[in-house]
Amino acid sequence: MTSDALILITGMAVVTFIPRFFPLLLLSKKEISPSFSRWMSFIPVSIFAALVASDVFFWEGSFSLQPIQNIKLIPSVLVLFVAYKTKSLLWSMITGVLAMALLYIFL
Amino acid sequence: MKNDTVLSGMRAGLPIMASYLALGIACGIVLYDAGFSVLAIFLMSALVYAGAAQFLAGSMVAFGAAVPSIILMVFFLNLRHILMSASISKYVKNKPMSFLGLFGHTLSDESFGINYSRFQGDDWTANEALITNLFNYSAWSLSTVLGGIIGSQFTINTLIMNYALIAMFICMMVMQFVSKAHIIAGIVSVVLSVLFTVVLKHNIALVIATVLASFVGYYLEKRSAEEGVKAND
Numbered sequence: 480m481t482s483d484a485l486i487l488i489t490g491m492a493v494v495t496f497i498p499r500f501f502p503l504l505l506l507s508k509k510e511i512s513p514s515f516s517r518w519m520s521f522i523p524v525s526i527f528a529a530l531v532a533s534d535v536f537f538w539e540g541s542f543s544l545q546p547i548q549n550i551k552l553i554p555s556v557l558v559l560f561v562a563y564k565t566k567s568l569l570w571s572m573i574t575g576v577l578a579m580a581l582l583y584i585f586l
Numbered sequence: 587m588k589n590d591t592v593l594s595g596m597r598a599g600l601p602i603m604a605s606y607l608a609l610g611i612a613c614g615i616v617l618y619d620a621g622f623s624v625l626a627i628f629l630m631s632a633l634v635y636a637g638a639a640q641f642l643a644g645s646m647v648a649f650g651a652a653v654p655s656i657i658l659m660v661f662f663l664n665l666r667h668i669l670m671s672a673s674i675s676k677y678v679k680n681k682p683m684s685f686l687g688l689f690g691h692t693l694s695d696e697s698f699g700i701n702y703s704r705f706q707g708d709d710w711t712a713n714e715a716l717i718t719n720l721f722n723y724s725a726w727s728l729s730t731v732l733g734g735i736i737g738s739q740f741t742i743n744t745l746i747m748n749y750a751l752i753a754m755f756i757c758m759m760v761m762q763f764v765s766k767a768h769i770i771a772g773i774v775s776v777v778l779s780v781l782f783t784v785v786l787k788h789n790i791a792l793v794i795a796t797v798l799a800s801f802v803g804y805y806l807e808k809r810s811a812e813e814g815v816k817a818n819d
Contacts, residue, residue, distance in 0.1 A: 495636045501668075507679050520768075525797075527695075527756075528773070537783070554753070576750050
């Protein structure tokens with residue numbers, strides 16, 4: 480393994496551990512106000528929506544709503560439907576990857 | 587730790603372990619393709635344990651990005667964990683430092699998603715949540731290594747492999763659709779993150795969109811609760 484890979488992995492480990500551990504450490508000792516935790520209940524849905532949108536609506540770096548060019552759009556609609564019906568991570572993933580593979584082959 | 591704690595923790599982790607198997611193999615393939623050895627892939631999964639960050643590192647290394655800028659991007663990508671770590675903290679109160687360290691290290695998007703919904707339910711304990719985390723962590727580490735080995739033997743399309751992660755995030759999002767306000771927050775976050783990504787051309791857009799959308803959701807919920815009180819008067 481090169482030293483570059485080691486430095487990269489160490490750096491990534493540090494910047495991953497800090498945001499996961501310190502809020503846990505600092506907040507687990509205190510009472511959190513009800514309105515703060517009500518606000519935080521909206522964080523996960525917003526995070527996942529942002530992660531999905533910033534990937535799905537972009538193709539090769541630019542915004543694209545053309546399902547023929549941006550082949551992630553149709554699979555995403557399918558996955559949204561399957562996820563809503565089944566609430567299953569596995570089925571969502573299988574649907575998405577299969578749809579992507581089919582579109583990739585035929586377009 | 588009791589046997590049934592381990593069993594129920596494992597059972598909660600099973601669907602995630604299954605998807606980590608697929609996702610981890612995909613990630614291992616992407617990383618091997620970017621030039622990481624199987625040993626480096628294992629080390630990264632064990633020490634970093636962040637699927638999205640590892641996919642990102644794979645694609646940035648493939649583009650020839652410098653080490654400091656990759657670490658910075660990973661840092662920004664991981665800012666979302668502050669919010670997850672903070673919101674799950676109330677369920678691991680009064681646990682020793684070693685517990686919190688291990689729990690924090692193994693707190694992934696998916697473990698968070700499943701544990702957070704379980705905690706909102708009836709009788710989920712911090713120990714069960716840690717067990718779930720640890721099983722997911724092991725599944726991820728092993729699968730990425732497996733992916734690296736597969737990648738070293740065959741040529742596989744990484745665009746399709748990358749999509750596995752997005753499909754998973756879509757499902758995690760849908761699982762958080764617990765009220766109308768939460769759905770609206772999700773939609774607002776979609777619109778804002780696209781808008782800010784176009785304008786800022788930077789990953790920080792996701793953090794800004796997330797914080798703003800969560801305030802919109804909070805405000806909507808508060809307003810409808812107040813209207814409910816008024817209607818009852």
